[in-house]
Structure formats: C-alpha cells, structure tokens
Amino acid sequence: MKYCHYVTLNDGRRCVVRNAEAADAPEVLDVIQRTHVQTDFLRSYPNDMAIDVGQERSWLLERLESEREIELVGVVDGVIVGSAGVEEVGTTSKVWHRAELGISVIKQYWGNGIGGALIDACIACATAAGYSQLELQVVSDNARALALYTGRGFVEYGRNPRGLLSCVSGYQELVYMRRELDVPAVRVCTAVAER
DSSP: OOOEEEEEOTTSOEEEEEEOOGGGHHHHHHHHHHHHHHOSOSSSOGGGOOOOHHHHHHHHHHHHHOSSOEEEEEEETTEEEEEEEEEESOSSTTTTTEEEEEEEEOGGGTTSSHHHHHHHHHHHHHHHTTOSEEEEEEETTOHHHHHHHHHTTOEEEEEEEEEEEETTTEEEEEEEEEEEOSSOOOOOOSOOOOO
16 A cells, blocks of 8 residues: 655645655654553553564565555655554454554654554545454543544543553553544455354
8 A cells, every 4th residue: 555645744744654665664663652652651661672674674675565454654855754553353254354553753852743644644545455443542641642543533431550561650551542534434244154
C-alpha cells in the first residue's frame, strides 16, 4: 500500500506523511528509541526492543509490499519526527475486519499537528485496506492522546486498570478505543463448519 500526503503544521512548516522505506530504518529506530525514553505512556521501554537496523529494514520492506498493513513516517525539514502504523489484529476470517493503530512522535514536535496527520493517514490507509474497525490502546492518564483520538472519532469501549506495569508509576490503566470505518463488513467465508 502506498501513501504520501503533505500537510501544513500549526507552526507553518510543511510535513510529509509517507511510507517508511527500507533506507529509513536507522532513523526510524532512532525515533522509536527517543520516543520511548521521552514518555512513560508507550507500551515498552527502549531496552525491550532488540531490533537491529537489518531487521528493521526487512520489516519496513514487508510493510511496503503489504496490501493490508503499513508503516508511515512524518517528515519535517527532511527529518523523521514520528511514525505510525496499521497492523491487522489477526488473519482469521472472524477478525479480518479489525486493525490496530500505533503511533509515536518525538516530544519536541508535540502540539504541531503531526500526530493528527499520522492518525488521519492511518484511518485513510485502514479504510483503503478494507478494514471496518480501527482500534488502539492508550494510557488513561495521557489526556493529550485521549483528546486527539476522541477528536478523530475514536470511542472508548473498555478499560483495563492494570493494563501496563510501569517502573515509574506502577500500574497504568489502559483505555481501549475503536473507530468504525466506512467500509462494508463483507467477507466471503472460505469454509463452513460441519455440525
């Protein structure tokens, strides 16, 4: 799946939201490491991810060739400042309609509209890929993210009070959110269970 879109940020600069390419692997890994140090609201710590540049390059190539999954980057002044992706929940026919959204933006660029641009791109890509539901999880104390997701049409459908266990703040409550997409929920069954 291919995607490229330009947006004007709140500070007047231009941002391109595009596919992450294999050549972006070192910079994407750097963004992942930086964002995971800058906030306690993400699912993992930097040392939890034992991925090298070669593995990241291969993973990004898979996403470039996929018709259902995508990894995007936000680029400002030639520098990758955030990433987001759409990943299928599973491959079985009962969950074929569901995808998950993940996003992170370098703290220095928060509040400029990059997160919103990445989310809008993920919504467009998930819709184009035929998903009818896009899901995410967010820490309940992350008011900025909750406002951003709610403003983009995501609604809460549940909570897990012990969703994450942070070394900094202890248990963190996760809010489960979803957004229905304008895609008909049609899937041809390939097998019928015998009774």
